[in-house]
Amino acid sequence: MGTENRTSAAPASAPRTFSYRISQLIGFLVGARFFMALLLTFALYVSTFFLFNQEENLRQFVFDFRVHGIIFCAVLSILAGGIINQFYDVEKDHLIKPFRTRLQSFLKQKYFLYAYIILNTVSLGVAFFISYRVFLFYLLYQFLMWFYSHKLSRLLILNNLTFVALTLYPFFGMLVYYRTFSGKVMMMAAFLFLMLLMIDIIKDTLTAKVDRIFGYTTIPIYFGRKTASVIAVFLLISTLLVSAVILYGIGFYRIMGWYFVAGFAVILTAVFQMFRNTRNARFITLNLLRLWIFIGILAMLADGIVQKY
Incomplete structure (x- = not known):
């Protein structure tokens, strides 16, 4: 009887573990503002090819790995920025966005910080591989994202202007890359x-x-x-x-x-x-x-x- 009980109990715990892992994944995606980063990625590709890029055709654009690398660095930096922003705003989000905060609670804050460091490190590594200018560009971006979350988001007018400037920062990078002024x-x-x-x-x-x-x-x-x-x-x-x-x-x-x-x-x-x-x-x-x-x-x-x- 004891063996039967243990055997029948084992499968029941698996779905709970699986659902908990899924909840952790969703919590991480929400905490990193993944869906906003996805939208910005789409906007970056659309604006880069149809607004900034005046010379390359589609084939040249697809095989321009420097462009994809720069956008990849931007996406990782945006995800990292979302993580550090929610880290500083977690108490405020408890009141304003309780459902999202509940999803994020499935994952401890230390894991968000680990992901923040990894995302920024990988972004800077890829950026350095492309060129030192791209590396410096995203190093500054990551610093400003942290400084905004830590300090500037609480300051009058600067919070609004900095938020908008940081949202447009990756687009400015592509503008400079193509020199489409x-x-x-x-x-x-x-x-x-x-x-x-x-x-x-x-x-x-x-x-x-x-x-x-x-x-x-x-x-x-x-x-x-x-x-x-x-x-x-x-x-x-x-x-x-x-x-x-x-x-x-x-x-x-x-x-x-x-x-x-x-x-x-x-x-x-x-x-x-x-x-x-x-x-x-x-x-x-x-x-x-x-x-x-x-x-x-x-x-x-x-x-x-x-x-x-």
């Missing part, structure tokens, strides 16, 4: 900068109470939610003007032209929502702008395919 590229960068800045400020209006508890000095806390909403509206109108300049440059007949035409309606909707000045309106605006950036990546992909082929 043009008015169109600069205006596209300005458009994306304004969109990301608005998203970050609006996000801060939704987390103001928790930010105050943990000592984060954000625009909504320092100036008030109404002032933050006015700033967001000003940025939306600025984005509208930048969109008009880009549209004038590329024309209405391209897919990206249609994107910016439709963007006028999206931005005006966002302005209307911000004037309502309710939590639900800000939440809708935040996700609308996030979705519009993703649609912009798809529009750039479709536009690039049509233009090149």
Whole structure:
């Protein structure tokens, strides 16, 4: 009887162990902002081939291993940045993102730190193999990611500007690599900068109470939610003007032209929502702008395919 009980109990423990390992894996992916890193990787490839790369065809691009190596370094550094950011924000995330924090709790924080060190080390190793300039570029990136998470994320205005700058940092690297400095590229960068800045400020209006508890000095806390909403509206109108300049440059007949035409309606909707000045309106605006950036990546992909082929 004792043997039978032990035999029947063994299989039951296996599924629990397997499900726990799966939970640990999911917790790690969520803690490392894996899905955000995946989106940024997709955006990097799309923008690199269809915006920055003006000379190489698809075959040359596919076999340009330096480009893939640079993007690979960026992805590892972004994952590492996500880990160190959640490490410093873990108490705040307990209140703002309880479900995500619960998933991350399946893995001890020390393992996240081990992964942070490994990801950064591998990234720098590959970068050094490519060139010492790439190595220095990503060494600076990793330092700024840590410094932002440790200190700058709590400082007024610098937190928003640094967050946006670090999000765009890998794209700047590809811009320098291809030396594609043009008015169109600069205006596209300005458009994306304004969109990301608005998203970050609006996000801060939704987390103001928790930010105050943990000592984060954000625009909504320092100036008030109404002032933050006015700033967001000003940025939306600025984005509208930048969109008009880009549209004038590329024309209405391209897919990206249609994107910016439709963007006028999206931005005006966002302005209307911000004037309502309710939590639900800000939440809708935040996700609308996030979705519009993703649609912009798809529009750039479709536009690039049509233009090149």
